[in-house]
Amino acid sequence: MLAATQTYAPSEDFVRRAHVQGIEARRVLYEKAAEHPEEFWAEVAEREISWFQKWSHVFEWDPPFAKWFVGAKTNAAYNCLDRHLATHRKNKVAILWEGEPGDQRLLSYQELHRLVCRFANVLKGRGLKAGDKAIIYMPMVPELPVAMLACARIGVTHSVVFGGFSAEALKARIQDLGATVVITADGGWRRGKEIRLKDAADEALTECPTVRDVIVLQRTGSAVNMTPGRDHWWHELDQNASEDCPAEPLDSEHPLFVLYTSGTTGKPKGILHTTGGYLTMVTATMKWVFDLRDEDTYWCTADIGWVTGHSYIVYGPLSAGATTVMYEGAPDYPAFDRWWRIVEKYRVNIFYTSPTAIRALIRQGDQWPNAHDLSSLRLLGSVGEPINPAAWEWYYRVIGKERCPIVDTWWQTETGAILISPMPGAVPLKPGSATLPLPGVIPDIVDLTGKPVADGQEGFLVIRRPWPSMLRTIWGDPQRYKEQYWSRVPGVYFTGDAARRDADGYYWILGRVDDVMNVSGHRLSTMEVESALVRHPAVAEAAVVGRPDEITGQAVCAFVTLKKGDWNHRDLAEELRKWVAHEIGSFAKPAEIRFTDALPKTRSGKIMRRLLRELVTSQTVTGDTTTLEDMGVITRLAAQQEED
Numbered sequence: 001m002l003a004a005t006q007t008y009a010p011s012e013d014f015v016r017r018a019h020v021q022g023i024e025a026r027r028v029l030y031e032k033a034a035e036h037p038e039e040f041w042a043e044v045a046e047r048e049i050s051w052f053q054k055w056s057h058v059f060e061w062d063p064p065f066a067k068w069f070v071g072a073k074t075n076a077a078y079n080c081l082d083r084h085l086a087t088h089r090k091n092k093v094a095i096l097w098e099g100e101p102g103d104q105r106l107l108s109y110q111e112l113h114r115l116v117c118r119f120a121n122v123l124k125g126r127g128l129k130a131g132d133k134a135i136i137y138m139p140m141v142p143e144l145p146v147a148m149l150a151c152a153r154i155g156v157t158h159s160v161v162f163g164g165f166s167a168e169a170l171k172a173r174i175q176d177l178g179a180t181v182v183i184t185a186d187g188g189w190r191r192g193k194e195i196r197l198k199d200a201a202d203e204a205l206t207e208c209p210t211v212r213d214v215i216v217l218q219r220t221g222s223a224v225n226m227t228p229g230r231d232h233w234w235h236e237l238d239q240n241a242s243e244d245c246p247a248e249p250l251d252s253e254h255p256l257f258v259l260y261t262s263g264t265t266g267k268p269k270g271i272l273h274t275t276g277g278y279l280t281m282v283t284a285t286m287k288w289v290f291d292l293r294d295e296d297t298y299w300c301t302a303d304i305g306w307v308t309g310h311s312y313i314v315y316g317p318l319s320a321g322a323t324t325v326m327y328e329g330a331p332d333y334p335a336f337d338r339w340w341r342i343v344e345k346y347r348v349n350i351f352y353t354s355p356t357a358i359r360a361l362i363r364q365g366d367q368w369p370n371a372h373d374l375s376s377l378r379l380l381g382s383v384g385e386p387i388n389p390a391a392w393e394w395y396y397r398v399i400g401k402e403r404c405p406i407v408d409t410w411w412q413t414e415t416g417a418i419l420i421s422p423m424p425g426a427v428p429l430k431p432g433s434a435t436l437p438l439p440g441v442i443p444d445i446v447d448l449t450g451k452p453v454a455d456g457q458e459g460f461l462v463i464r465r466p467w468p469s470m471l472r473t474i475w476g477d478p479q480r481y482k483e484q485y486w487s488r489v490p491g492v493y494f495t496g497d498a499a500r501r502d503a504d505g506y507y508w509i510l511g512r513v514d515d516v517m518n519v520s521g522h523r524l525s526t527m528e529v530e531s532a533l534v535r536h537p538a539v540a541e542a543a544v545v546g547r548p549d550e551i552t553g554q555a556v557c558a559f560v561t562l563k564k565g566d567w568n569h570r571d572l573a574e575e576l577r578k579w580v581a582h583e584i585g586s587f588a589k590p591a592e593i594r595f596t597d598a599l600p601k602t603r604s605g606k607i608m609r610r611l612l613r614e615l616v617t618s619q620t621v622t623g624d625t626t627t628l629e630d631m632g633v634i635t636r637l638a639a640q641q642e643e644d
């Protein structure tokens with residue numbers, strides 16, 4: 001049912017004003033990049049980014065380790081701020097922010113520059129310098145990008161931890177990064193409730209000896225504990241900070257940020273991105289994919305704690321000189337039309353969100369968007385998981401009023417920037433397909449031996465050539481980097497996604513092939529949830545699988561065996577859900593917990609998650625069970641399911 005029945009070509013009007021006009025223009029660009037990649041990327045880098053010093057060579061490839069714009073010097077904050085101050089953008093709104101309670105702030109490029117310089121001086125005042133590491137654990141307020149850009153300005157590598165992560169998850173990230181400073185806030189607002197970030201930080205910090213300073217922004221004004229000597233109020237340090245802080249010329253390969261993401265084990269991977277190549281691609285894709293024009297108001301609804309927020313709320317839009325909207329809270333607060341109110345109020349032109357959000361909104365009914373004037377919209381985007389054609393059609397019709405192209409953007413934390421997506425003024429759309437690769441990106445679909453599969457066949461999505469914004473390594477674990485991404489299929493980058501390509505060369509992404517779940521567009525590993533569950537004293541063993549969910553894409557389903565004892569299953573299930581929220585974060589809570597006397601295993605003792613996945617997906621098990629040690633386990637689980 002993936003085959004689209006209809007394609008959607010951009011209107012003449014859209015094409016005429018687009019950065020890339022028509023499929024032929026795209027083809028020329030794509031072929032040029034494929035034939036002369038170094039020349040191509042050098043041109044893009046020169047055009048899109050300001051450099052303090054040019055590179056000696058474009059690219060160095062010591063497989064699987066890449067360097068881009070070798071020897072060049074630049075600075076991400078300089079590109080996002082300073083260079084705009086000499087242009088008409090000086091007083092343009094850079095960040096258009098709305099808090100959940102309805103408070104607003106409009107920061108011009110000039111004003112944002114001032115805040116960043118001050119805070120960079122605050123960090124310097126705490127002794128931070130290039131090469132140091134900072135953890136940022138903040139709500140969606142303007143000071144979050146201020147903190148990121150202040151770090152970038154002086155060469156401090158930041159790692160933003162999503163505010164929905166628990167103290168335990170935060171602790172693991174602080175320790176793995178070896179951060180010396182944590183930048184946080186008292187709390188933030190979500191669905192009218194305070195998310196108490198400082199409390200969680202305090203809990204995490206009991207076992208983080210590397211951290212010398214904690215800087216706390218006052219957002220909600222609620223009472224928090226301040227540890228003397230360690231904790232400082234942002235506003236107090238900021239008070240006397242100088243506004244003079246030149247951006248440091250940093251090596252193109254200077255580590256800009258580490259972002260933790262779920263892999264196939266219980267331990268999250270710190271994905272490292274560096275400066276020059278990353279900036280080049282996030283900036284270029286703002287034009288290629290979002291067709292950004294100076295007069296646009298652009299809104300990506302992601303949280304900055306995920307890569308989408310890094311690349312397409314902060315670095316991409318600001319480097320490209322956009323007005324980027326930031327909203328603190330939940331889409332359904334105080335009612336289901338909050339997003340459409342924001343679109344109407346600020347006349348948003350480009351709107352970028354996730355299929356999960358779209359499906360949740362569909363369920364609430366068309367009356368919510370229909371009550372608002374959405375005529376300012378000219379382009380829509382989707383990211384995070386495959387968008388099902390029905391949700392695509394709704395988005396196109398009810399939100400875009402059949403006027404706005406939809407860019408279905410495929411990429412990953414690891415890729416840094418969008419790699420497969422329509423160029424909206426060039427590529428006819430097929431609902432459910434991310435369409436064609438961007439210039440300089442050479443994907444393929446292969447089998448495990450690396451042989452390309454025939455068109456229409458399912459296979460592994462790989463990328464054949466390095467690209468400027470690719471991850472450089474896994475923080476502190478180059479071996480794992482090699483194994484995870486460059487060994488499964490020799491010589492190419494292994495994405496972990498299954499896909500197929502149709503006769504027009506369009507890519508259809510089918511989802512993960514590994515033990516990574518995608519819940520509401522958030523990446524989560526089955527192992528991560530399993531390790532959290534088995535840390536609970538009642539749990540003997542756990543197996544976690546994702547099952548299809550109409551709204552969230554996948555839902556976490558846990559099979560649990562218990563230690564001996566007299567357990568009340570209902571209470572314990574609730575307790576375990578809370579436990580997972582405490583260990584990882586609320587978004588990781590299992591939707592379903594099933595207690596069982598045993599888990600299906602191979603003779604060598606490996607849990608056969610494949611069978612459990614089949615069980616929760618199709619309610620029966622028909623797949624290969626020949627390696628199963630005890631067939632009775634599956635029979636009993638299936639019978640139990642029928643009783644429920």
Ligand code: 7RM
Nearest residue numbers: 383384385386408409410411412413509523
């Ligand atoms: C940006 C982001 C990456 C995984 C990726 C895919 C899935 C993302 C799409 C998609 C189909 C898309 N980074 N994914 N975008 N699948 N169509 N347009 O989401 O690191 O958190 O996740 O998300 O499985 O491998 S991520």
